[in-house]
Amino acid sequence: MDVQKILSAVACVLVFTACSKKSSDSVFSDSTALDSAACMGQAIKNKFIVQWEDGRFTVESGSDADSFKKEFIEPQLQEIRRVEFDRRIQLESTKEYATSSVSDSWGQSMIKTSSAYSQGFYGQGVKVAVVDAYVDVTHPQLAGRIAVNSGEIPNNGIDDDRNGVVDDYYGASFVSVPSSTTSPSPHGSHVAGIIAADSAYGPVNGVAPRAQIIPAQFIANDGGGSLGDAVLALQYAANRGAKVINASWGGAPCVASLRNAFQELERKGILVVVAAGNDGRDIDIYPEFPASFDLSNQITVAASSVSDFMTAWSNSGFNLVHVAAPGEHILSTIPGATSTYMDGTSMAAPFVSGTAAILWSAKPTATPQQIKAAIQQSVDVTSGHEFKVKTRGRINIQKALQVLGQLVP
The missing domain is CATH 3.40.50.200 (Peptidase S8/S53 domain)
Known part of the structure; x- marks a missing residue:
């Protein structure tokens, strides 16, 4: 594979929306991808963090992930950048x-x-x-x-x-x-x-x-x-x-x-x-x-x-x-x-x-x-x-x- 093909492949991985069709599954992530060993948050299965294409964030509710994809994400797919489960966190003790x-x-x-x-x-x-x-x-x-x-x-x-x-x-x-x-x-x-x-x-x-x-x-x-x-x-x-x-x-x-x-x-x-x-x-x-x-x-x-x-x-x-x-x-x-x-x-x-x-x-x-x-x-x-x-x-x-x-x- 020549250098140009390698660079194109890398670009496709980094910017998947340019190389594949946007879908509710592609904007929804249920993984803690930054560092799985360190990510210990407890998912709240009926609350979702939505980042919109204009940079805004909202927190939305749904009965479950599948329903939320169908009822909320799909009708507004082009306006949504990313969706993830909300997660519980705890303040550190002092x-x-x-x-x-x-x-x-x-x-x-x-x-x-x-x-x-x-x-x-x-x-x-x-x-x-x-x-x-x-x-x-x-x-x-x-x-x-x-x-x-x-x-x-x-x-x-x-x-x-x-x-x-x-x-x-x-x-x-x-x-x-x-x-x-x-x-x-x-x-x-x-x-x-x-x-x-x-x-x-x-x-x-x-x-x-x-x-x-x-x-x-x-x-x-x-x-x-x-x-x-x-x-x-x-x-x-x-x-x-x-x-x-x-x-x-x-x-x-x-x-x-x-x-x-x-x-x-x-x-x-x-x-x-x-x-x-x-x-x-x-x-x-x-x-x-x-x-x-x-x-x-x-x-x-x-x-x-x-x-x-x-x-x-x-x-x-x-x-x-x-x-x-x-x-x-x-x-x-x-x-x-x-x-x-x-x-x-x-x-x-x-x-x-x-x-x-x-x-x-x-x-x-x-x-x-x-x-x-x-x-x-x-x-x-x-x-x-x-x-x-x-x-x-x-x-x-x-x-x-x-x-x-x-x-x-």
Whole structure:
């Protein structure tokens, strides 16, 4: 076979729609194709994630796959790009403390947030979406930091701005999985506080205290959720104008829908900051999703300790984990107008999201790739303290601002 025939064959494999007739079977996938050993999600047999040819995602219901193909996919076949089963996912556990012997803002001091404030950079003008569990928008330290949707009238039961979401004045919830508890999860509020808590109203010092938070909930109170709900929350955050999306969750089944959703965010110029995970494993060898996607608009974050070493429980990887950030004994907001300490890469990721917001407030024209480069090229690497991450280091806002100034004059 000559070279031209080989190239044609490869093209046919990569773009099957150009070489075969489109059918309901060709757009529907029930496989976890990215890495079958790592894809452990539980399929929801009557819910389906639909990606349309224009890039939109919807989550649809049907009695079973065969009926859904016939009744939903076939009549709209030319408008549909891909369909997959929705799948259940579970929020990773974090360790919580009532008290701590370390400084309440040791992480902020270590990454040198004050250097940004002295230059007038607080994350102002930057929207950061918390795609996560419940965010308490009434918390005194968060209430003034929530990005209000001015096109919506609160609590009138009407989709005033016709964006497909009713009453999303303070954000939106996409939770469809029943919860075993009515007590709000503290996770989303804790993440939001690390990013942008206002220290004028309590003890928590947000990294970017003038950034705006877009709550986009998909995780129920008991930590359960679905991949489809996550995709809808990501899409909502993008449509609300988020420049940064914080994804402090892992263990998602690695079906293509989630990767495709991340690629849509990449196309829209949105930076996604992802927690590496808390299993103490190398995700270069044992992939974790979405942490292992490694897209150009993605930063995957490991957790550093108070003594500036990698925590024993943090996931790592010299290729797929990019930087470390404070993730141990982190004080932040939780529902009920109070605060607590938590451990986790879930806490490390919002340190990076807050850093990105500060950098964008300094250079609003920067691209996600430039923000990512500035964060990666400015890490502190200390002899004997190297981290098992791509950059070998822990983030430093002071140096990141200097690097960004060189990348974006």
